[in-house]
Amino acid sequence: MVKFLKPNKAVIVLQGRFAGRKAVIVRSFDDGTRDRPYGHCLVAGIGKYPKKVIRKDSAKKTAKKSRVKAFIKLVNYSHIMPTRYTLDVDLKDVVTVDALQSRDKKVTAAKETKARFEERFKTGKNRWFFSKLRTAVNCKYLVL
Amino acid sequence: MVATKKTKKTHESINNRLALVMKSGKYTLGYKTVLKSLRSSQGKLIITANNCPPLRKSEIEYYAMLAKVGVHHFNGNNVDLGIACGKYYRVCCLSIIDPGDSDIIKSIPGDQ
Numbered sequence: 001m002v003k004f005l006k007p008n009k010a011v012i013v014l015q016g017r018f019a020g021r022k023a024v025i026v027r028s029f030d031d032g033t034r035d036r037p038y039g040h041c042l043v044a045g046i047g048k049y050p051k052k053v054i055r056k057d058s059a060k061k062t063a064k065k066s067r068v069k070a071f072i073k074l075v076n077y078s079h080i081m082p083t084r085y086t087l088d089v090d091l092k093d094v095v096t097v098d099a100l101q102s103r104d105k106k107v108t109a110a111k112e113t114k115a116r117f118e119e120r121f122k123t124g125k126n127r128w129f130f131s132k133l134r135t136a137v138n139c140k141y142l143v144l
Numbered sequence: 145m146v147a148t149k150k151t152k153k154t155h156e157s158i159n160n161r162l163a164l165v166m167k168s169g170k171y172t173l174g175y176k177t178v179l180k181s182l183r184s185s186q187g188k189l190i191i192t193a194n195n196c197p198p199l200r201k202s203e204i205e206y207y208a209m210l211a212k213v214g215v216h217h218f219n220g221n222n223v224d225l226g227i228a229c230g231k232y233y234r235v236c237c238l239s240i241i242d243p244g245d246s247d248i249i250k251s252i253p254g255d256q
Contacts, residue, residue, distance in 0.1 A: 001187070
């Protein structure tokens with residue numbers, strides 16, 4: 001009875017090009033809009049995960065491996081899987097429905113999101129969010 | 145022997161409570177609507193049949209954990225649960241939105 005599809009909730013996208021990717025809810029539209037008469041949310045997610053950084057890596061290599069590609073998307077609630085994790089990154093000013101209207105706006109918003117994600121990744125917090133989803137073969141139960 | 149007697153009695157009481165909910169309350173039947181009710185925080189109690197596929201059962205449990213809603217594993221398969229709901233079809237999972245006159249929400253998660 002607690003609403004859990006709220007901003008800052010980490011979710012997993014289930015359908016579409018970004019299926020299996022982790023994302024964070026930036027804004028949720030529980031009752032839908034005129035254009036989308038169903039519950040949906042604006043998410044910002046990871047297109048390409050940062051690679052594993054090891055101690056041996058030089059500074060240049062670390063920088064290259066820590067790159068993150070971000071995406072911004074409006075997703076139907078039934079195409080995401082909510083998790084118990086949250087991600088406290090302030091994206092409200094950058095990621096807006098307005099940003100999805102044109103390609104340039106989308107690219108700039110994605111670049112800004114990418115910068116904020118990379119910054120967060122480098123602090124070492126929210127490790128779960130920046131790691132690929134563990135795909136367990138032959139797993140009967142949900143493991144998140 | 146005492147154990148089986150006890151489960152039979154509580155099983156009947158769940159059936160009675162469920163029948164009362166069907167008559168006087170609001171509910172939805174089926175996996176898709178159960179998830180919808182959990183997302184919109186309308187569901188108050190979820191009941192799953194015992195032959196619900198384990199992945200689906202754990203998914204419903206996970207959603208219910210996030211929504212802080214109780215899940216009751218019905219002592220019977222989807223055919224039995226459908227009959228308990230008074231329907232002529234199988235019901236694998238159902239969500240009680242408004243219990244009406246029934247006290248199912250107060251009594252059943254406590255039993256679990």
